[in-house]
Amino acid sequence: MKKSETKKSGINKRRNFLKKAGMATAGAVAATTLSAPHVKAQKTIKWRLQTYAGPALAAHVIKPSIDAFNKVANGEMVIELYTADQLVPTGELFRAMQKGTIDAVQSDDDSIAAPTDVSVFGGYFPFATRYSLDVPVLFNQYGLREIWEEAYGEVENVKWLSAGAWDPCHFNTVNPIRSLADLKGLRVFTFPTAGKFLSRFGVIPVTLPWEDIEVAVQTGELDGIAWSGITEDYTVGWADVTNYFLTNNISGAWIGSYFANEERWNAIPAHLQELFKLCMDSSHYYRQYWYWGGEADLRTNGTKLKLTSIPDAEWATVEAEALKFWDEIAAKSPRSAKVVGIFKKYNEVMAKAGRPYRY
Numbered sequence: 007m008k009k010s011e012t013k014k015s016g017i018n019k020r021r022n023f024l025k026k027a028g029m030a031t032a033g034a035v036a037a038t039t040l041s042a043p044h045v046k047a048q049k050t051i052k053w054r055l056q057t058y059a060g061p062a063l064a065a066h067v068i069k070p071s072i073d074a075f076n077k078v079a080n081g082e083m084v085i086e087l088y089t090a091d092q093l094v095p096t097g098e099l100f101r102a103m104q105k106g107t108i109d110a111v112q113s114d115d116d117s118i119a120a121p122t123d124v125s126v127f128g129g130y131f132p133f134a135t136r137y138s139l140d141v142p143v144l145f146n147q148y149g150l151r152e153i154w155e156e157a158y159g160e161v162e163n164v165k166w167l168s169a170g171a172w173d174p175c176h177f178n179t180v181n182p183i184r185s186l187a188d189l190k191g192l193r194v195f196t197f198p199t200a201g202k203f204l205s206r207f208g209v210i211p212v213t214l215p216w217e218d219i220e221v222a223v224q225t226g227e228l229d230g231i232a233w234s235g236i237t238e239d240y241t242v243g244w245a246d247v248t249n250y251f252l253t254n255n256i257s258g259a260w261i262g263s264y265f266a267n268e269e270r271w272n273a274i275p276a277h278l279q280e281l282f283k284l285c286m287d288s289s290h291y292y293r294q295y296w297y298w299g300g301e302a303d304l305r306t307n308g309t310k311l312k313l314t315s316i317p318d319a320e321w322a323t324v325e326a327e328a329l330k331f332w333d334e335i336a337a338k339s340p341r342s343a344k345v346v347g348i349f350k351k352y353n354e355v356m357a358k359a360g361r362p363y364r365y
Contacts, residue, residue: 048082050081050082051082051083051273051274051278052083052084052085052086053083053084053085053086053109053110053270054085054086054088054093054108054109054110055072055085055087055088055108055109055110055111055112056088056089056090056092056093056094056099056102056108056110056111056112057087057088057089057090057112057113058090058096058099058112058113058114058117058118058216058262059090059112060089060090060216060217060242062241062242062243063238063242064087064089064090066241066293066296067112067172067289067293068112069087070288070289070292071285071286071288071289071292072085072285074285074288075281075282075285078281079278079281082275082278083278085110088108090216090217091215091216091217093107093108094107094108095215096113096117096118096215096216097117097118097119098118099111099113099117099118100118100119100120100121100164100265103164103265103267104161104162104163106163106267106269106270108267109266109267109270110264110265110266110267110270111264111265111266112262112264112265113262113263113265114128114129114197114260114261114262114263115127115128115261115263116128116129116198116199117129117197117198119198120158120161120265121161122157122158122161123157123338123339123341123342124153124157124341124345126335126342127199127261127345128169128261128263129197129198129199129200129260129261129262130175130196130197130199130200130257130260130261131257131261131349132199132200132256132257132331132332133256133257133325133328133329134261134349134353135171135257135259135261136258136353136356136364137258137259138171138172138174138258138259138293138294138297138298139171139294140171140258140259140352140356141169141170141259141261142171142290143352144349144352145169148348148351148352149348150169150345151169153341153344153345153348154166154169154263156341157341158265163267163268163269164265164266164267164268165265165266165267165268165271165272166263166264166265167263167265167266167271167282167283168263168264168283168286168287168290169261169262169263169264170261170262170263170286170289170293171259171260171261171262171290171293171297172234172259172260172261172262172297173234173235173237173238173259173260173297173301174235174255174257174258174259174260174301175196175200175232175233175234175255175256175257175260176232176234176235176236176252176253176255177192177194177230177231177232177250177251177252178230178231178234178236178239178244178245178248178250178251178311179192179194179229179230179231179248179249179250179252180223180229180230180247180248180249180250181229181249181250182249182250182312183250183252183314183316184314184316185316185317185320186320186321186323186324189204189207189208189209190207190208190209191208192208192209192210192229192230193210193227193228193229193230194209194210194212194228194229194231194232195211195212195213195214195219195222195228195230195231195232195233196209196211196212196231196232197233198211198213200232200256200257203256203327203328203331204232204256206327207324209232212227212228214227214228219231219233219244220242220243220244220246220247223244223247223248224247230248231244231248232256234260235255235297235300235301236251236300236301236304236305236308236311237296237297237300237301237304239251239304239310239311240300240304240308240310245308245310245311246310249311249312250311250312250313250314251305251312251313252313252315252316253305253314253315254315254316254321254324256324256328264286332346332349332350333346
């Protein structure tokens with residue numbers, strides 16, 4: 007056989023081998039494809055979260071963190087954010103979340119009528135805090151976190167997630183306040199527990215939907231608001247309808263929390279739970295500097311509200327009355343007594359520590 011014929015024969019053999027191998031591989035792939043089970047694409051988890059805050063305020067106190075969550079979740083989960091009273095009235099938020107009408111809530115315990123003995127301490131518990139940093143320290147170093155977890159552990163289908171600080175509680179009013187006598191007869195929008203305390207000084211607490219407050223001041227239905235610090239007054243438009251800001255406050259920081267429907271919380275993967283925890287912390291951090299800087303800046307540079315003060319000696323009677331109020335609340339349950347005991351211990355430590363903790 008010639009050399010060229012031998013070479014040609016070898017090439018043909020290799021071609022036949024490769025052809026058979028290719029057919030076998032294609033057959034194996036086809037068999038695998040036919041026998042493989044159908045895998046469904048993972049469905050995006052969707053939550054509806056409603057905050058206590060109206061649109062202008064929500065843009066700061068929660069929206070940045072929810073936007074970050076939705077971005078990092080990368081399509082696995084999307085949280086739709088709703089503002090005050092948008093889906094359900096604020097007073098019905100807790101029940102709506104418990105039933106699963108909505109999945110999560112950002113609010114203080116007091117405003118949403120949470121059925122626990124610690125709800126009275128959410129929002130503005132009179133003189134419990136002096137500065138916003140007091141709140142995370144109380145929850146993470148003085149035991150309030152464990153107490154809140156215990157209290158909400160007794161409530162069906164609700165998961166308490168985290169607490170953080172907001173702004174201090176001041177009066178902004180149509181007419182000036184320069185003494186305790188000026189509080190008598192004032193119709194004021196405020197929180198339930200704060201309202202109960204302030205009524206001891208003649209204040210008339212008024213409950214209205216958040217979005218109606220500005221108009222209620224303009225029509226004379228309200229004389230003022232004791233719901234926030236000066237940052238919120240400017241942010242939400244209340245500085246446009248009131249004239250004065252009282253520098254004395256009944257609390258240095260609002261205590262607000264995140265809650266979730268427990269079934270919905272347990273249904274999401276552990277890594278998304280952890281992501282949500284991180285985003286709550288980012289929200290807490292944002293508020294720390296947004297409020298702290300805003301309060302000082304608008305007191306000194308704001309042009310819409312004139313500052314007034316009640317003399318320290320006169321205001322001391324309000325602080326003394328707060329301690330009586332604490333003892334009344336402590337008598338309601340052993341757990342309430344435990345919380346009040348922590349507030350007393352904490353404030354004693356801060357007072358002994360002196361500057362910059364207390365003056």
